Amino acid sequence: xxxxxxxxxxxxxxxxxxxxxxxxxxxxxxxxxxxxxxxxxxxxxxxxxxxxxxxxxxxxxxxxxxxxxxxxxxxxxxxxxxxxxxxxxxxxxxxxxxxxxxxxxxxxxxxxxxxx
Amino acid sequence: xxxxxxxxxxxxxxxxxxxxxxxxxxxxxxxxxxxxxxxxxxxxxxxxxxxxxxxxxxxxxxxxxxxxxxxxxxxxxxxxxxxxxxxxxxxxxxxxxxxxxxxxxxxxxxxxxxx
Numbered sequence: 001x002x003x004x005x006x007x008x009x010x011x012x013x014x015x016x017x018x019x020x021x022x023x024x025x026x027x028x029x030x031x032x033x034x035x036x037x038x039x040x041x042x043x044x045x046x047x048x049x050x051x052x053x054x055x056x057x058x059x060x061x062x063x064x065x066x067x068x069x070x071x072x073x074x075x076x077x078x079x080x081x082x083x084x085x086x087x088x089x090x091x092x093x094x095x096x097x098x099x100x101x102x103x104x105x106x107x108x109x110x111x112x113x114x115x116x
Numbered sequence: 117x118x119x120x121x122x123x124x125x126x127x128x129x130x131x132x133x134x135x136x137x138x139x140x141x142x143x144x145x146x147x148x149x150x151x152x153x154x155x156x157x158x159x160x161x162x163x164x165x166x167x168x169x170x171x172x173x174x175x176x177x178x179x180x181x182x183x184x185x186x187x188x189x190x191x192x193x194x195x196x197x198x199x200x201x202x203x204x205x206x207x208x209x210x211x212x213x214x215x216x217x218x219x220x221x222x223x224x225x226x227x228x229x230x231x
Contacts, residue, residue: 095160110157
């Protein structure tokens, strides 16, 4: 099946710093990737849709200047949490469709962000 | 507003028994519905999906039932095994204008398999 990877798997940073999380589709190309956020014992909340070669589409209530998304190639999307604060601590998960119009989203293993 | 919700937050079953996880949804415009399994500290894993024009679909040890009249979705796991212990999410998929799909996840049910 299609494989999606994320890097890093865990990151701890100080308040006020920025953190970049990478999402890669390893064996397929993805014009669209998605970024989710998940709090402990909670569901996944869609943050934004990352579109290759164009601007990301953010969900209502998600600050685009806070969560910068770049989808520079068909296999890589990055999420940068800028000026991180403790409330940004969460589990961030990306996903991708292996081809346009496909039904199944493949999810990455997630990145645990802890902001001190 | 639109929502996908689950009836039970935790389900405990004996190994070998069948498990039934339920989900209620409110958006009638969804194209299809998906069940995901998420183990602790990992991303969701696709289990099975069902199109909105179907009422039943079977996979290996799993069956999904869709009742559009009452907007209810269920996942049945036969002969539940310890490896089935995880959080299960239902999700509804909608096609977006201009192409692409968008998933809305339910709140999740923790399945615990007791030996």
